[in-house]
Amino acid sequence: MDPLLAGEQALLGAVLLDPRQLRHLDWLEPRDFHRPAHQAVFSALHDLRKAGHPGFDADSEVPLDWLTDTLALAGKHTRGLTPSYLHTLIAACPRPRNAPLYGRIVLEGSIRRAVTEHAARLLAIAEEDLAQGNIDGTAAQADVLVGVLADLAGRWGTPPRAQRPASTPDAAPAAEPSDAVRADEQFLLSLLVHQDGAVGEVFDWLRPADFAVPGHGLFYRCLGALHHRGEPIDSVTARWEVHRRGLLADGTLTDGQLAPILDSHLIAGSAEWSGEQLLRASLARTAGDSARRIAALADEGRLVPGQLIGQALHALGPLDEVRARWNRAVSPPQQPRPDADRDAQVAAALTRSSTPACNPSAAPPHRKIAFDSPPRGTQVAAGPNLPARSHP
Incomplete structure (x- = not known):
């Protein structure tokens, strides 16, 4: 017999034999x-308890x-319930x-079914969004799953904390x-090779795993x-980098794969837009992979x-x-406030123009030099070997 089926029958049989056991099962629901x-029987037992059925307070039989x-x-x-099935439940306890x-x-069986059911929903919606080029349904279902x-973690009594599987x-x-997916990725890579500065448009949020x-x-x-x-990117430098990394030697890439990318010279399009489409598809694929796992x-x-929920x-x-990078890709760039810029410029100017405090006790002693001119007609010695001269 299925262990889960045996557990359900034993539980219902226990309550039928001893209705007071319902006091210890308030955390369990018919669903x-x-x-x-079994859902109908457990719901009926709860309703009879709430209604004050005399059988619930029976002390003996x-x-x-x-x-x-x-x-x-x-x-x-529900249909199909017979008195003989209630006796089957009692005998199973x-x-x-x-x-x-x-x-x-x-x-425990309910938690496993719930996780499996919502993972299957996420997978179905992700595959549909991937085919239609959407991600709204995938993101919403992922939030539902979380x-x-x-x-479920609260019902089981464990914190909802991610746990790495062994x-x-x-x-x-x-x-x-x-x-079609291969052609779209080749087109984006061609844009990145042949358009100056195109890599910089997607470098901050597009990753190799998105392909x-x-x-x-x-x-x-x-x-x-x-x-x-900071090196230039064109068909020559890209081919050399591929060669340096040994991707052609180990068969990871072939000349047939590189030709549609490097040999296309007349490429017109937006690398940023194409990158966003690729990232959108990556989000749906990643959701599907997570659902399968x-x-x-x-x-x-x-x-x-507890382990199932954490993992x-x-x-x-x-x-x-991927969702965080998608939000970064489609969000408008943050422009600093003009007031903040002006305040920063003023603070920097004040810092540059401020005079550092001087400690008189730490300064070395200086000989005082008089710059006052002597009276007219006074003879001033010009030096030991020079004749005296009169001040005009």
Whole structure:
């Protein structure tokens, strides 16, 4: 039998045998059960407790109407419930006093299903946005997933803190880039090679990992190295940088891949606009990769919910980084306030024009020199070997 199914049946059987166990299960909700019939039974048990059913306060034997009323109330919300199934639930419970532990099993299964469900939604929306060139739905669903993980962490009793996994699970592989994607990336790289200063337009927010084709990302890294060193970028310097890094020798890039990029001389277009389109697609792809990784984590039964939530938040880290660069790319440049500029200029001028304080005690002694002119007619000695002269 499925362990999760056994836990749900044991929990419901425990409450049917001992209704007072509901006092220890206030943190559990009907939606935490996987089977709709179990959701209906647990919801009926809660409703009977709120209504003050006499079976809830029974000190010894549980009255029969506790079972019949539960069956009647649950039958209004689901089909197929029979008295024999309630007896099946009762028989599945080894010890009613272990109901809180059975509830923990139910909650753990609920957390795994919730993480898997929202990761699947993020993947579906990301793939749709990637095909349509949008990111609004992807960003919104990513925020929903973060909120769900925080809520689940609160229910489990752990802080929503990202946790690096000890080993990365094998996720479903992403689709290979299409010919259209390859052509768009080649066009952007051609703009960066043949337009002066084009690399500077995207260098601050575009990264090699944003390219769907790994070879294109490595070529962009070569252009970024030339730009960082302040060297000119053209078809010759770009080819030499590729050669220096051994990308042709190890087969990472081929002459066939470089030809559409380096041999195109009449290139017209906006590198900034093309870079933004590439970054938009990178955000959707990164969201899909994060969703696949989270789904793989949820499939691993060895992770307790606290670890699953923490590692799922860690898997969303690359998406947060791409979103931050996207916001930087589309945000208008920050212009300094004129008042702040004027204040800075005044402060700098005052600093340059201020006279440093002088400490008289620290200054060396100076001989006082009189510049007063002697009276007219006074003989002034010009020197030991010079004749005296009269002051005019």
